[in-house]
Amino acid sequence: MDLKAQIQLLIDNAPQDGVTPQLVTAIAPVLSAIARKLRHSQYYILQNMEQSWVLTTYRDRANPQLEKRMIYAFPRIQDVPLGSSAGLDPQLIAAPIPVTHILFQLVAMEPVDSIVFFETPGITTDSIEVRRAQVQHLIHQQLQQNRVKKQIPPDLA
Template sequence: MDLKAQIQSLIDNAPQDGITPTLVAAIAPALSAIAHKLSHSQYYILQNLDEELVLTTLSNRGNPQEEKQVIYAFPTLQDIPRSYSAGLDPQVIAAPIPVTHILFQLLALEPVDSIVFFDTASTNTNGIEVKRTDLQHLVQQQLQQNQPKNQVPPDIA
């Protein structure tokens, strides 16, 4: 599914409350801008059976008390390391998710600090990190540039 179709799917599946589809359309350029920097239109994300994304806690080697929560996104099923139990643990599945949908979900995933997208097949050492705070900042800029201030709540992202 190309990026335009992904964005349209987000708009079409947004709650039809008169506001949300308009907001999704307003932030679409921000989602597309980041998605264009990535190599794939969909990624495989580990989920549990309740469709909750599997988080990985990373610690800073120099300061072990400094931690962050990340989600890994893999280009193919074969690129998911066996250490993640996908296919081995019946409680963990790898689901293909369109890249714009992953980014849209990241906006609301409070415990998640970032998503690491692995763009090169068979290589899980160099990833592209998209920080939730950076995405939220980009979305806020997009909303401020394109919407009258009275129509969009200031705390949307």
């Protein structure tokens, strides 16, 4: 599915509250710009049976107080690590999710610091980290440019 179709699906599936479809339309250029920097139109995300995404916490060995909470996005189902404890858990599945939908969800996922997109199938060293704070910043800039900020509740982005 191309990026335009993904964005349209986000708009169509947004709550018809008079605000959310307008918000998605306003931030679509940001989501599309980030998505164009990634190689795949969809990625596989590990999630539990309630469809909550699996969060991985990374702690810095040199400074254990520093930690990052990340979600991993894999280019193919074969790339989801089956050897990890997560891969052996029958309560977890790898679901294909359009890239713009992943980016849209990232903005609202408070405990998540970033999503790591693995770009080359079969290789875990080729990845792009997209930080939630950076996406939020770009969306904030976009909303200011579009002057729709007054119509959108400030806690949405």
